[in-house]
Amino acid sequence: MKILTGNDLKTGAVTWWDGQDWSLHVEDAVDVGDKAEEIMGREESARRVNVPYAIDAELDGNGKVRPAHIKDRVRALGPTVRPDLTLKPTEPEALNWVI
Amino acid sequence: MYKYDQYDQAMVDARVEEFRDQTRRRLDGSLAEEHFRPLRLMNGLYLQLHAYMLRVAVPYGTLNSDQMHALADIAEKYDRGYGHFTTRQNIQYNWIKLEDAPDILADLAKVEMHAIQTSGNCIRNISSDHFAGAAADELVDPRPYAEILRQWSSFHPEFSYLPRKFKICVIASDTDRAAMRLHDIGIQIVKNDAGELGAAFYVGGGMGRTPIIAPCINEFVPLDQLVTYSEACLRVYNRYGRRDNKYKARIKILVHELGKEEYTRQVEEEFAHMLEQGVEPPLAELERIKTYFQDPDFKTGLTDRADRSDPDFALWIDRNCHKHKAPGYVSATISLKPVGGIPGDASVEQMHLMANLAKEYSFDECRVTHAQNIVLPHVEIGRLHELWTKLEEAGLGTPNLDRIDDIIACPGLDYCSLANARSIPVAQKISERFAANGKADELGQLKLKISGCINACGHHHAGHIGILGVDRKGVENYQLLLGGSEAEDTSLGKITGPGFSEDGIVDAVEKAADVYLAHREDGERFLDTYRRIGMDPFKEALYG
Amino acid sequence: MAKELGVSPDAVQFRFRDDEMVDHGMVTVDSFVEQSNASAVRIEPGDDARELLPFLDRLALVEVNFPVFGDGRGYSAARILREAGYTGELRAVGEVLVDQIAYMRRCGFDAFAPDSKLNEADVEAAFARFPEVYQKTVDGAAPIWKLRHG
Numbered sequence: 001m002k003i004l005t006g007n008d009l010k011t012g013a014v015t016w017w018d019g020q021d022w023s024l025h026v027e028d029a030v031d032v033g034d035k036a037e038e039i040m041g042r043e044e045s046a047r048r049v050n051v052p053y054a055i056d057a058e059l060d061g062n063g064k065v066r067p068a069h070i071k072d073r074v075r076a077l078g079p080t081v082r083p084d085l086t087l088k089p090t091e092p093e094a095l096n097w098v099i
Numbered sequence: 100m101y102k103y104d105q106y107d108q109a110m111v112d113a114r115v116e117e118f119r120d121q122t123r124r125r126l127d128g129s130l131a132e133e134h135f136r137p138l139r140l141m142n143g144l145y146l147q148l149h150a151y152m153l154r155v156a157v158p159y160g161t162l163n164s165d166q167m168h169a170l171a172d173i174a175e176k177y178d179r180g181y182g183h184f185t186t187r188q189n190i191q192y193n194w195i196k197l198e199d200a201p202d203i204l205a206d207l208a209k210v211e212m213h214a215i216q217t218s219g220n221c222i223r224n225i226s227s228d229h230f231a232g233a234a235a236d237e238l239v240d241p242r243p244y245a246e247i248l249r250q251w252s253s254f255h256p257e258f259s260y261l262p263r264k265f266k267i268c269v270i271a272s273d274t275d276r277a278a279m280r281l282h283d284i285g286i287q288i289v290k291n292d293a294g295e296l297g298a299a300f301y302v303g304g305g306m307g308r309t310p311i312i313a314p315c316i317n318e319f320v321p322l323d324q325l326v327t328y329s330e331a332c333l334r335v336y337n338r339y340g341r342r343d344n345k346y347k348a349r350i351k352i353l354v355h356e357l358g359k360e361e362y363t364r365q366v367e368e369e370f371a372h373m374l375e376q377g378v379e380p381p382l383a384e385l386e387r388i389k390t391y392f393q394d395p396d397f398k399t400g401l402t403d404r405a406d407r408s409d410p411d412f413a414l415w416i417d418r419n420c421h422k423h424k425a426p427g428y429v430s431a432t433i434s435l436k437p438v439g440g441i442p443g444d445a446s447v448e449q450m451h452l453m454a455n456l457a458k459e460y461s462f463d464e465c466r467v468t469h470a471q472n473i474v475l476p477h478v479e480i481g482r483l484h485e486l487w488t489k490l491e492e493a494g495l496g497t498p499n500l501d502r503i504d505d506i507i508a509c510p511g512l513d514y515c516s517l518a519n520a521r522s523i524p525v526a527q528k529i530s531e532r533f534a535a536n537g538k539a540d541e542l543g544q545l546k547l548k549i550s551g552c553i554n555a556c557g558h559h560h561a562g563h564i565g566i567l568g569v570d571r572k573g574v575e576n577y578q579l580l581l582g583g584s585e586a587e588d589t590s591l592g593k594i595t596g597p598g599f600s601e602d603g604i605v606d607a608v609e610k611a612a613d614v615y616l617a618h619r620e621d622g623e624r625f626l627d628t629y630r631r632i633g634m635d636p637f638k639e640a641l642y643g
Numbered sequence: 644m645a646k647e648l649g650v651s652p653d654a655v656q657f658r659f660r661d662d663e664m665v666d667h668g669m670v671t672v673d674s675f676v677e678q679s680n681a682s683a684v685r686i687e688p689g690d691d692a693r694e695l696l697p698f699l700d701r702l703a704l705v706e707v708n709f710p711v712f713g714d715g716r717g718y719s720a721a722r723i724l725r726e727a728g729y730t731g732e733l734r735a736v737g738e739v740l741v742d743q744i745a746y747m748r749r750c751g752f753d754a755f756a757p758d759s760k761l762n763e764a765d766v767e768a769a770f771a772r773f774p775e776v777y778q779k780t781v782d783g784a785a786p787i788w789k790l791r792h793g
């Protein structure tokens with residue numbers, strides 16, 4: 001599947017296109033099919049996202065969206081060396097999802 | 100250390116307002132990202148993996164306690180409780196909001212700091228010897244010359260859109276503690292036979308994709324022509340540096356492609372022309388700046404012996420303290436490399452503590468080193484134990500300077516959007532491995548440097564052992580390099596062969612260390628043994 | 644006839660000189676050096692401005708093109724011409740933006756013809772932004788070291 005990601009213009013936070021809006025959680029990302037350029041163009045000019053790009057992803061064993069490249073998985077969770085600063089500070093096994 | 104006068108302050112304040120205005124225009128949509136990007140970069144603001152990242156300049160690595168406190172306050176107020184000291188003697192914050200950035204710059208300006216030109220294709224923050232003004236072996240304090248160049252390069256109208264970034268380093272001793280010859284321009288302040296001071300210019304060095312050791316293009320530029328000569332070097336580069344390929348755009352490629360002689364000829368020609376232009380500040384300006392770098396009031400009659408009865412303390416003195424020019428003093432290095440820690444990171448509390456210690460023990464001064472540690476430059480030997488006790492309590496007393504666990508590591512894939520692989524976890528595992536196997540002590544000086552990609556922010560080419568993270572079909576992989584040095588015996592490391600997995604690289608480092616231990620002769624460091632026996636025995640152990 | 648080289652005088656949004664605008668044809672550096680009577684020339688980023696130095700007295704307009712704002716060679720070209728005593732119009736054209744325009748002025752440009760019109764208030768603010776300058780260039784501004792030491 002193709003999903004969209006970018007950063008919030010004001011805060012810089014990593015965001016994912018959930019079909020309506022930009023979510024902080026990769027789990028919310030939706031397959032955009034061949035609509036990537038169209039959505040990104042519209043959303044970027046409305047300044048709802050900064051520097052968006054489309055990436056490949058798949059559904060993992062639990063049916064959750066998992067970006068194909070490790071870089072985007074690091075973005076989705078947070079720095080692997082500071083679990084306390086990730087989106088899932090209480091789930092150490094989340095790191096295995098990244099690597 | 101240097102203090103702003105009304106002019107310096109007004110310039111930095113104006114820059115804050117300029118960026119506030121640019122940010123406003125970005126947020127209201129009148130400035131597109133494409134045009135905003137180079138502007139935010141010239142104010143140190145990147146868009147990184149998790150948020151905006153702000154790089155704050157620490158000119159020639161020198162900070163006073165108010166400044167260090169202010170850096171801690173920024174980490175607390177606008178970031179997530181820590182900062183990362185970099186190999187360019189700067190500090191980076193990883194979780195910055197664009198809307199806060201102008202306020203942060205304003206807070207910095209209050210303590211005479213800024214983020215001007217800490218990124219972008221312009222002249223970057225100027226680095227120097229972290230023992231400047233303290234080292235027993237220096238000719239003069241190099242920082243006044245760095246400051247002259249800082250002012251000249253700030254907001255330079257001709258050189259703000261260079262082919263690529265441009266890094267200058269100034270040192271003033273034969274011992275190189277700042278990787279001088281791996282800069283776009285490395286300057287060594289020297290004395291000629293007539294006893295006059297001048298500047299030797301090394302141009303076209305650098306790390307990155309094509310590491311090159313800078314050749315000396317002029318052995319003696321008189322001090323009253325320092326700015327003029329720099330201007331000539333930059334103009335030739337701005338006009339003829341390659342702009343067709345980002346990877347060939349650094350000045351090292353220009354000097355390499357033209358050849359040192361031809362580049363030098365062009366610089367000399369431009370220099371002759373520039374001398375007519377009156378661009379050089381008068382020597383009185385250098386004298387004015389020098390007054391800020393006078394020696395502090397060193398006491399006399401101090402003891403030059405510390406009580407070494409506590410073996411842990413004695414170890415820390417032997418490893419982390421450096422000879423000072425004034426009797427009774429040393430420069431003490433605070434290691435930001437605890438075993439298993441994140442190299443170069445410091446918490447808000449640690450920054451406040453280091454600021455307080457700088458004030459109490461080191462004439463209100465501290466330094467950031469390119470090895471990502473903090474130096475208290477002027478500490479009385481008689482007060483070292485007291486200082487060390489306080490450091491120990493805060494987890495800042497690790498006695499490992501220049502040893503295998505004093506690892507330089509760039510942020511890598513945990514933070515950096517350009518990364519291929521993570522650097523920090525590798526550093527953590529190596530330091531843990533060598534703490535556990537007890538070999539760190541035996542190995543002595545062994546500089547290990549890790550970069551998460553070919554950009555080489557972690558100086559991997561210049562490590563006795565270097566590690567480079569690469570992407571092998573979406574999986575992190577690590578190449579091993581041996582034989583680099585960033586010191587006066589500058590050399591570039593060579594890749595051993597095929598890369599390793601994350602755990603494999605830790606084993607590989609241990610094997611390389613074992614080869615050294617098996618082959619070393621009396622007094623040899625890892626680097627010396629490698630240079631003597633060559634790559635083969637290492638390859639044999641790694642791949643045989 | 645081929646499309647005329649150079650921007651039309653109408654495209655000049657900011658001009659800091661009082662003389663008449665040159666409104667005749669403009670030539671490339673190569674053809675200028677070869678032929679003779681032109682008084683207006685256009686410099687592209689790869690051109691060597693020094694080739695024009697023998698002819699400065701008959702030049703009235705030099706247009707320096709910035710096809711992309713990040714290519715800074717035009718700043719050196721401008722400064723080189725002013726350092727050699729050129730006093731005619733020096734016009735920056737192409738991707739000329741608010742945030743570079745003050746630096747351009749410091750390098751000797753005295754006319755600006757941006758591809759897309761700039762917000763005048765923003766430009767005014769940009770020119771007024773920095774109270775002083777650190778470097779001596781060709782704009783006559785006294786650098787801070789001069790203010791400090793007279």
Ligand code: SF4
Binds near residue numbers: 510512516550551553
């Ligand atoms: S070396 Fe590469 S990964 Fe490391 S900080 Fe520099 S650009 Fe990022």
